[in-house]
Amino acid sequence: MAPNDDYDFKPKLGRIRSRGGKKGRTYLQRVLQSAGLAGPGFKRIGLFAFTGARIGRGAGQGTRAALRQQARFPGRRRVIIKTRIVKLKGQGAGAARAHLKYVQRDGVTREGEPGQLYDATTDEANGKGFLERGEGDRHQFRFIVSPEDATEMADLRPFIRDFMAKIEIDLGTELDWVAVDHFNTDNPHSHIVLRGKDELEKDLVIARDYITHGMRERASELLTIELGPVSEDQVRRGYKREIERERFTRLDRELLRNAEEGLADLRTEPRGEFTRFKHALKIGRLQKLERMGLAREEGPKRWRLSPELEPTLRAMGERGDIIKTMHREMRNAGVERTVADYAIFDPSCPEARIVGQVMARGFSDEINDRHYLLVDGLDGRTHYATVGELIDPGDFERGAIVAVEAKKGAPRKADRMISEIAERTGGLYSEELHRRHHPNDSEEFVRSHVRRLEAMRRANLVQRFPDGSWEIPESFPDKAQAFEEKARSRQPARLTLLSSFGLNQMIEADGAAWLDRQLVGKTPDPMRDLGFGRDAKEAVERRRRWLITQGLAEESGSRTVYQQNFLRTLGQRELKRVGTTLASEVGKRFSELADGDRIVGEYRRPVRLASGKFALIEKSKEFTLVPWRDVLERYRGRQVAGVIRGDGVSWSFTRGRGKGIS
16 A cells, blocks of 8 residues: 555654653653543542552542532532441450440430431341351441431431442442431431441452542432532521631631632632622631631731631630530539539640549540540549540449549650660560569569560561560660550540449448548548539548448547458458359359469459459359459450469460460
8 A cells, every 4th residue: 555644654753861760750650640640630530540549349439429529519418427447356346346335325316215226128237146247357337427417307217228228339239237326416427337348248348539539429419319409598507607606617718728828818809699798708707717816917808817727726616516515414414513614634734634433425536436534523623534445435434433644655664674675685675684684673574564565566666586585676765655656646545443333332332442542542532522522522431431330440539540451351352242143143163362373264354343343264163353454355255374463463365375475
């Protein structure tokens, strides 16, 4: 065929450029850039095309939903969806049970009744069966779905079922889920727990794009269909309410987004009726911010915004929400307190400490299982304390006596000791090396350092060798600091359970109660003659009189003389009584242990007594009760071993058939 001038071309080679070196881009980088430009939209969505956001089911729906959200269709109703993926390993399975139990707690329905689980087909779902089906799952999804106008809906269940049906279509698989609706806050919402398996029992992987955009878009579509589009009048009223609010609002977000170097310039009048309406509201909002000290007028319709505007308003909004929570919980408890009696615990203050009675426990962050405690303090004030994750939420039921203290985000003494020994031994630590350099340290003290390293090993910060020694890097102090800061983010306060029993239960309890330690302790907690402090003072006096009637104390003039070792006497009396009662339940003989005795058996569960919290250790023919420690919860249902040391136990935990870990 003869050449055709319309199709022939001659390539013109350009200058050869370097493809290597630090400044050169790899082939993969060039491919990712091109794929990003070729993705849907040339901005944010396209750039994420190959970052992993689209791996999993629902990727296409998620991308299309994001593009629809960018279009900002008028009249759409908003739905807030929070998501968490929980790994079901270690304590994850127990945490899953605790989460399901907590979302069904008392007082979450409109009538103040416990929440009721439901699923796609029934209004009374079997939570135990759901957990059993998910026992082998690698992970679990948790969603909180909060429609903006949920107060207008008589029942959230039809909406949630339609929502989950849409998700099944988008993901192309049937889903196994349960949900419960909460009406105990200003914003009714639904908790959804979804198994991490698809209909073929394979791991369910949902694309991040779909979780981020697709689910919210589907929920918004359904809510708009059910309640109808939001009218312009409703939108206007919503914006008007934001002018005087002492929290971060949509108007604030727009002001910050449009400000140039912190200067909000509103001199130019926009076109369009609605934009002019919002323009006037922004001026009103800036005047409010000026009165709050968060903006300064620098000329006609020009304001300089404070760099602390957003964090300050968010903190004010959070404080307002906390005050509402405290008022609601105290009202539900039937206790009268004024706002002047409310206090918010500040964990950043090193000397901060509260001792008091738990009035309520709830989630400060429901999706991440972060808790708060409402504590009626001995100082006569009611304190709100954000305490983060709880190993055993059952310890902090209403009436329990607790101490809440600030947690230092600094390395511990044990970390400094480990670093010192490692410097002498070329970067190694072991129990043998510890005893060689500090021969006077007790066995329990040495093992506490090993337990510390074991906790850091689980966080992949240190390495243990097969012989039981540890590699301690030079950066160990920095790693210990990072470990403490991360732990502080999960648990910003240090909690101590002083008594599972309330004041009235302790007055005639046959155990070594917290009231007894207030009577004979070297530094009893100060009690103000107000509120719970006054109640505690009266309870201490009643306990003193009861001890006299039991022959454990006697009055000598103006003094009260207590029988020697009466705390030990009370503790042994309670253990014997409870052990005898549990023997019929367990079906085995109760065995009492003495100092120095060795324990070997299966840890079954905790037992809360007036004398404290104990662990039930079961053997083949008998069981015993010993002081509990939080580390035991990781070994529930497994063999443990230890030695009684005074009022505590020195534990060692075996892994399979290998060497024990102290």
